[in-house]
Amino acid sequence: MKPLPPGSTIGILGGGQLGRMLALAAGRLGLDVVILDPEPDCPAARVSARHIAAHYSDPTALATLAELCGVVTVEFENVPAGALEALIGLGVPVAPGPRALAIAQDRVDEKTFLNAAGAPTVAFAAAGTAEEAARAAADLGGRVLIKTRREGYDGKGQAWAASPEAAAAVFRDLGGRPVIVEAPAAFRRELSVIAARNWAGMVAAFPLAENVHENGILRRSTAPAGVDAKTAQRAEDIARKVLVGLDYVGVAGIELFELEDGSLRVNEIAPRVHNSGHWTQDGAATDQFEQHIRAVAGWPLGPTHATARVEMTNLLGDEVLQLPALAADPACRLHVYGKREARAGRKMAHVNRISGL
Amino acid sequence: MKPLPPGSTIGILGGGQLGRMLALAAGRLGLDVVILDPEPDCPAARVSARHIAAHYSDPTALATLAELCGVVTVEFENVPAGALEALIGLGVPVAPGPRALAIAQDRVDEKTFLNAAGAPTVAFAAAGTAEEAARAAADLGGRVLIKTRREGYDGKGQAWAASPEAAAAVFRDLGGRPVIVEAPAAFRRELSVIAARNWAGMVAAFPLAENVHENGILRRSTAPAGVDAKTAQRAEDIARKVLVGLDYVGVAGIELFELEDGSLRVNEIAPRVHNSGHWTQDGAATDQFEQHIRAVAGWPLGPTHATARVEMTNLLGDEVLQLPALAADPACRLHVYGKREARAGRKMAHVNRISGL
CATH class of the missing domain: 3.30.1490.20 (ATP-grasp fold, A domain)
Structure with missing residues (x-):
């Protein structure tokens, strides 16, 4: 795909916090965003040029999107495959493509693909x-x-x-x-690698993050993770195999288990920007949201080296009330999603706590 | 003023690139933005929750703004003073205030104020x-x-x-x-200091930038400027005197001449975020746009230390065609304004070229 010139429009299926941060990154690059999300007052709509409040499979909505957009992307993996096929049928490029999403939507297909691609799982x-x-x-x-x-x-x-x-x-x-x-993974720790591939096939991975989950929800990521060069190289190899194997365009998050013997197993692929990549907003030369926009818009990928050490913490539910105190902490960079209701366990914001490299 | 909680709305008079970058910063902090600008398709409107396309003095528009917003700010100094007075009359806080804008709108009043405040001019x-x-x-x-x-x-x-x-x-x-x-200033170079003051009276200045103008338009800023500690301290003192003297709330840009003898003269005050502060987006702990939003929203100011050395260059008119090449340069961070027409001399984008500190 030819690079979309500034002034072009990017469609995003999904208007949550990931869509919002994608829209903010697109705005920085002079690109307009149209959000398709049934929720009338969704977080991404309020920072985008236009919002189509309709279901993801609504034919009129998809036709409008196809007419307006130079490319359409997604903020979440469970987009109906038919919606993407319809958009492609209407002549608009879609990234990541339906096959990548279909594989990531089914945990058996995903693990089958991963092992075949040389990215081992449990x-x-x-x-x-x-x-x-x-x-x-x-x-x-x-x-x-x-x-x-x-x-x-x-x-x-x-x-x-x-x-x-x-x-x-x-x-x-x-x-x-x-x-x-x-089978359970006897893992020493959870890591993730965020990587991007653009239409030209260029691949770039960010330094690894180390992740801590609580009650199944990501609580904290620390990056760059303290790993030896061999582990970093293995993770990057896995990312490359996955992205090339899926003919993937955009940013993907790949969750890894580091086993007791130091080997890596892929836990799952997120075919989108990923919570464990939020640290890149304040600790990498390009952030994952801009990287995704660059990738899907046919631009060259940006540099991915770390510029700071970051501890990213999600603020869930009424933890968002900590924001005033965090705003006064000079080490903290705030990213707030504009959600109207702070329901228990809901991701409301995240904070990147910075230290030198 | 009490800190505006996330989910609050900020009004901005003016929807050009400064309004756009303010809106993007507000979005990052979970704040909604309403733009008032007569131009139907202005750059800031496309990254904001709402756009009122009306004249700055339109009473209905001002009433709507007052109803929606927790605070109203400006992206340019030549806002009609009556509009700000009207908003204050409607009960909405305005920052910076009408007096600061009135002084900055008149070059004689401005220089009279500056000298009285202990910030010498030519x-x-x-x-x-x-x-x-x-x-x-x-x-x-x-x-x-x-x-x-x-x-x-x-x-x-x-x-x-x-x-x-x-x-x-x-x-x-x-x-x-x-x-x-x-009188002409026999200056060695042009410097500027970007500083903020919040409602609580807290002041924070960024490191100085060194600026090069061509045909009266800022072409390039380099920051942090190579200045000795005494010059840096003098500039910060000037900034503090100006902001305190104007009872200013928000970010202001203060253009300085460094004379042959090393002394400083104030050239002019911009009562708003300033082109010579764009380097902070990629080279300071907080960027000037977020700092302005923090200041006017009653939040604590963010840290202002430099994190990289930046050369900021404006792309004027069809220089915007250089963007694809610049996007491929790993040292460049792009900020594109989404303007529809690349008229000669028009500021279309800027690029921050990064190097280590």
């Missing part, structure tokens, strides 16, 4: 019935993690099972939907 | 007739610079005169409007 099996779930648990041995194949995020739609019987029960608890049964 | 005299202009030129001796008292920017509305007769002619050429007649 052992796993698909199960479509309680009996299959029990059998998979028996085959894998010991405790297993059971997740719905599709949807679920921030720890929703998953549970541990300590026995084949428990696995069958979890299968039923999850609503009898198709699941993936995963 | 010698000057007011002239309301061609005869007064000639007499002022004779009194000041030698070559003088004649500017309209009001309006004029980027070198417009001013001319040099080498003799009293020439001064009278310039007065007539400028339309017979009241003027200021200024």
Whole structure:
């Protein structure tokens, strides 16, 4: 794709905080943004040139988007595949493409792809019935993690099972939907690599982040993570294999387990900008949001080296009330999402706490 | 003023690139922006929650702004004073206030204020007739610079005169409007200091920038400028005197001449974010746009230390065509204004070229 000139318009499916920070980055580059999101007062709409408040599959909305936009991208992976196909049919480039999203939408397809691409995961099996779930648990041995194949995020739609019987029960608890049964990863820590690939096939990875989850939700990322050169290289190799294997265009987040022996396993791919990449806004030469916009707009990728050490912390629910105190702390950079309601556990803002490299 | 909580709305009079970058900074802090600007498709409107396309003095527009906003600010100094008074009358705080703008709108009032505040300028005299202009030129001796008292920017509305007769002619050429007649500054270089003051009276100055003008338009700023500690301290003292003297709230740019003997003279005050402060976006702990939003919203000011050395260059008119090449340069950070027409001399974008401190 030819680089979109300034003044062009980028469509974004999804108007949450990721769409909002993408829109702010696009604005910095002189690009206009149109948000498609059914929510009337969504966070991204308020920093964008236009908001189409309609469902993602609404044909009129998609036609308008195709007419206005030089490229369309997504802020979340669970966009209906048909919407992307429709946009492509209307002649507008879509990045990342439907295949990458389809693979990332299904945990079994995702892990199957990853292992085939040379990016190893934990052992796993698909199960479509309680009996299959029990059998998979028996085959894998010991405790297993059971997740719905599709949807679920921030720890929703998953549970541990300590026995084949428990696995069958979890299968039923999850609503009898198709699941993936995963062997546990005996990991030392959770890392992630955020990487981008543009239409020309150029790939650039950011330094790794080390992540801490609480109740299934990312709480804190520290970057650049303290890893040896070999681990950094392995992670970058994995990122490259994944992006090339998916013919991916845009930024993706790849969550990794670092096992006790130092080897890496891919936990999951997020085909979008990623919470564990928020540190780049204040600690890398280009931030992940601008990098995504550059990638999908056909621009060259920006440099990815770290410029500061950052501890990124999510503010959930009424933790957003800490903002006044954090605003007075000279080490803190604030990123606030403009959400109207501070519901418990909802990501409201994040703070990047800076120190020298 | 109590700090505005996230989710509050800030009004901005003026929707050009300064308003746009203010809106992007407000968006990052979770604040909504309403732009008042008569231009239907102005740059700031496309990154803001709402745009009122009306004249700055339109009573209905001002009433709407007062109803929506927790505070109203400006992106340019030539806002009609009556508009700000009207907003205050409607009960909405305005920052900077009408007095600061009124003083900055009139070059004679400005220089009178500056000298009284202990911030010395070049010698000057007011002239309301061609005869007064000639007499002022004779009194000041030698070559003088004649500017309209009001309006004029980027070198417009001013001319040099080498003799009293020439001064009278310039007065007539400028339309017979009241003027200021200024002695030339034998300056070594042009510097500027960007500083902020919040409602609580806290003042913070950024490191100095060194500026190069071409044809009256800022071409390039380099920051932090190479100055000794004494000069830096003097500039900061001047900034503090100016902001305190004006009871100023927000960011202001103060243009300085560094004379051959190392002393400083104030050239002019810009009661707003300033082109020579754009380097802070990529080279300071807080950027001037966020600092302005913090100041007017009643938040604590952010830290102002430099984090990189930056050379900021304005892209004028069709120089904006250099953007694709600049986007490929890993040392360059781009800021593009989204203006539809690249007219000759028009500020279209700027690029911050980064190097280590």
